[in-house]
Every structure is written in structure tokens, then in C-alpha cells.
Amino acid sequence: MSFLPYSCQSVDEEDIQTVINTLRSPYLTQGPKVKEFEEALCEFTGAKYAVAVSNGTAALHLAMLACKTNNTHNVITTPNTFVATSNSALYCGSKVLFADIDNKTGNIDPNNIVKLISKDTRVIIPVHFAGQSCNMKKIHRIAEEFDTKIIEDGSHALGGSYNGKPIGNCEFSDMCTFSFHPVKPIATGEGGAITTNDKELYDKLVMLRSHGITKEESKLKDNEGPWYYEMQLLGYNYRLTDIQAALGISQLKKLKTFTQKRQHIAGIYNKEFNNIDGVNILDTKTDESSYHLYVTSIDYQMIGKTRQEVMQELKEKGIGSQVHYIPVYKQPYYKQLGYKQKHFPNCEEYYSKALSIPIFPKMSETDIKTVVSAIKCLKD
Numbered sequence: 055m056s057f058l059p060y061s062c063q064s065v066d067e068e069d070i071q072t073v074i075n076t077l078r079s080p081y082l083t084q085g086p087k088v089k090e091f092e093e094a095l096c097e098f099t100g101a102k103y104a105v106a107v108s109n110g111t112a113a114l115h116l117a118m119l120a121c122k123t124n125n126t127h128n129v130i131t132t133p134n135t136f137v138a139t140s141n142s143a144l145y146c147g148s149k150v151l152f153a154d155i156d157n158k159t160g161n162i163d164p165n166n167i168v169k170l171i172s173k174d175t176r177v178i179i180p181v182h183f184a185g186q187s188c189n190m191k192k193i194h195r196i197a198e199e200f201d202t203k204i205i206e207d208g209s210h211a212l213g214g215s216y217n218g219k220p221i222g223n224c225e226f227s228d229m230c231t232f233s234f235h236p237v238k239p240i241a242t243g244e245g246g247a248i249t250t251n252d253k254e255l256y257d258k259l260v261m262l263r264s265h266g267i268t269k270e271e272s273k274l275k276d277n278e279g280p281w282y283y284e285m286q287l288l289g290y291n292y293r294l295t296d297i298q299a300a301l302g303i304s305q306l307k308k309l310k311t312f313t314q315k316r317q318h319i320a321g322i323y324n325k326e327f328n329n330i331d332g333v334n335i336l337d338t339k340t341d342e343s344s345y346h347l348y349v350t351s352i353d354y355q356m357i358g359k360t361r362q363e364v365m366q367e368l369k370e371k372g373i374g375s376q377v378h379y380i381p382v383y384k385q386p387y388y389k390q391l392g393y394k395q396k397h398f399p400n401c402e403e404y405y406s407k408a409l410s411i412p413i414f415p416k417m418s419e420t421d422i423k424t425v426v427s428a429i430k431c432l433k434d
């Protein structure tokens with residue numbers, strides 16, 4: 055490839071053809087393809103139910119609403135995430151409590167959850183950062199004691215596994231959310247989903263996705279005739295279209311291959327970067343992570359260059375890089391809510407060194423070599 059971005063979608067002719075076929079069908083908005091996509095997501099993750107929605111942010115928002123999260127609650131999550139994760143708590147009027155991370159993995163540290171959790175904690179949102187699962191068994195044990203719900207933010211992690219089982223199967227959580235933004239493991243343009251094993255949560259999510267309206271006879275409080283529907287909850291229009299779902303179905307069929315390719319690339323990086331001065335790698339499991347991202351940890355002082363200089367040097371060699379993430383508490387909106395960076399020493403240390411380098415299924419062996427050699431030359 056001429057320029058290697060840090061990540062990028064893989065859309066082929068087969069994907070394009072299924073979208074064209076759907077455009078020729080009677081359904082453009084939510085229809086049979088959405089249902090088929092949800093069934094495929096259940097099959098893939100092993101969860102009983104899946105609800106496809108318009109994006110990963112909507113998935114988080116609906117999951118929080120389904121837990122009845124409100125302004126009397128607090129929500130614990132990680133600061134090393136995209137703002138959408140913690141915003142979903144703010145949408146519900148809840149207070150966000152950030153738990154510092156384990157800077158070896160970039161994931162939330164369960165020991166820091168213990169320090170924050172109380173009877174007012176409605177939800178914990180662990181984010182499987184870069185595709186590597188959080189310690190879900192431990193988080194589940196902590197949550198159980200306080201009757202706290204768990205919503206996994208699996209936006210990075212579709213295709214990954216934990217304990218030998220697919221992420222999204224909700225063995226240790228109430229729900230798991232996904233994003234199908236183009237840089238994510240599969241792409242639908244914009245798109246997202248929630249998986250769960252709880253029928254009550256599922257029914258609620260389905261209603262909340264479409265204005266809080268139901269037409270299901272068994273759920274109606276009244277029935278005035280065949281035109282009749284009821285709005286029973288304050289919901290949203292967070293529907294996915296059949297056009298997007300058709301792409302999702304086609305992409306999901308290739309997800310195993312996509313993940314294997316990402317794990318192959320990560321395996322090479324892990325080996326090549328194992329022993330170079332000034333460059334460290336995250337502690338990840340090559341056979342578990344979906345490797346949405348590959349994050350290096352660079353000691354800029356040791357290599358004698360700033361992060362800006364490194365990014366520029368890589369760019370000149372045709373290599374894109376990015377920083378995941380600016381800790382959420384550093385954002386101006388969150389700053390005025392009173393968060394102080396001194397409370398998150400691990401996240402500060404992690405953020406000062408993090409740099410994501412290219413990893414995506416379309417990379418060729420030559421592309422991988424180009425990146426490896428550029429990273430190995432950083433100190434020269």
C-alpha cells in the first residue's frame with residue numbers, strides 16, 4: 055500500500071455486491087437484513103440476543119438506559135478510552151468515576167475499581183482496550199458484591215476471546231457493546247450492536263432503539279386495531295439500516311480471517327520489538343486479542359526524539375501512527391467537571407509513551423517489514 059494508516063477497513067467485491075442487492079430489495083431501513091445480522095452476531099459471539107443499532111455510542115447509551123442508570127448513580131470506567139464510553143454515563147445524568155489503568159495492558163485495573171465502588175455504583179464499563187479482554191472474572195466478582203451491572207465496551211474486541219470464549223458472549227457481564235466504524239474489526243460505515251443473555255434487557259433495548267415504541271400484541275396495554283402501536287418508554291431512533299446490516303453480514307463471515315491476519319502481524323511485531331532500546335510493547339495475548347490496535351510504548355527521552363518528531367519521521371516513510379487515547383479526564387469538558395490528572399499516575403505514564411502503529415488485514419508482508427524496520431530505526 056502507498057500509505058499505511060494505523061488501521062483501515064477491508065471491503066471487497068463480495069461486500070459491495072451484497073449492499074447492491076439490498077439496495078434493490080424492498081427494505082432500506084431496518085428490515086430482514088438487520089434480523090439476519092443480529093442472528094449472525096449471536097452465532098459468532100455465543101450470546102442469546104443481539105440488538106443492532108446505528109453506532110457504538112448509541113449501543114452504550116441504550117445499554118446504560120436499559121440498566122436504568124440515572125442521576126442518583128455513579129458509573130466506573132477507564133480513562134483510557136474514546137470519550138463515547140464515559141459520555142454514555144453523562145447522557146444519563148450519572149457521575150463518572152475513572153479507575154486508573156494497568157499500564158502494562160492499557161486496560162482498567164480491577165484493584166482500582168475496588169477503591170471506588172459503592173452501593174451507588176450502577177454500572178462498571180470495562181473497555182477491552184485494543185482488543186485485549188479486561189480481567190472479567192475479577193470485575194464480575196467485584197460487581198456482584200455491590201449488585202452493580204457490567205456493560206463491556208467491546209468496540210475494539212469483536213473477534214477476540216477471553217477464557218477460550220468469544221468476547222460478546224456476556225458470561226461475566228450483563229451486556230456487551232460493539233462498534234462497526236470502519237477502523238474497527240468489522241465495518242458497516244456507521245454501526246453498532248449490543249449482545250446480552252437477558253431477555254428482559256433485550257426486550258427493553260429493542261423498544262428503546264425505536265422511540266420506545268412496541269407493536270407486539272402481547273406487550274400492548276390497549277389495542278385499538280391493526281394500525282395501533284404504543285410508546286411505552288422514552289426511546290430514540292438508533293436503528294441500523296438493512297443496507298448497513300447487509301455489509302455487516304458479509305464482513306462477519308470474514309472476521310475469523312481478519313482476526314487471524316491481525317494476530318499474525320502482532321506476532322511479528324511482538325517478536326521484532328521484544329528487545330529494542332526505548333520501545334516497549336503492551337502485554338497482550340496473541341491468540342486472544344482481536345488487535346484492533348497495536349500500541350507501542352516509546353521512551354521518547356531515551357530515543358532522543360519527541361512524539362511529534364517520531365510521528366513525522368514515520369509519516370515521511372509512508373507510515374501512519376496515532377495516539378490511543380488522550381485520557382478522557384484531560385478533555386476540556388471533563389476538566390471543568392473537576393477531574394485531576396494526578397489521580398491517574400498509570401494512565402499519565404501510559405499516555406506519555408503510547409503510539410499506535412499500522413495493523414489491519416490488508417497489510418502485505420512487505421508492509422509489515424516496512425513498519426518493523428522503521429520502528430527499529432527510531433533510535434538511529
Ligand SMILES: Cc1ncc(COP(=O)(O)O)c(C=O)c1O
Nearest residue numbers: 109110111136138209233234235
Ligand atoms: C472504546 C470505544 N467505545 C465506543 C466507541 C464509539 O463507537 P462509534 O464510533 O461507533 O459510535 C468507540 C469508537 O471509536 C470506541 O473506540
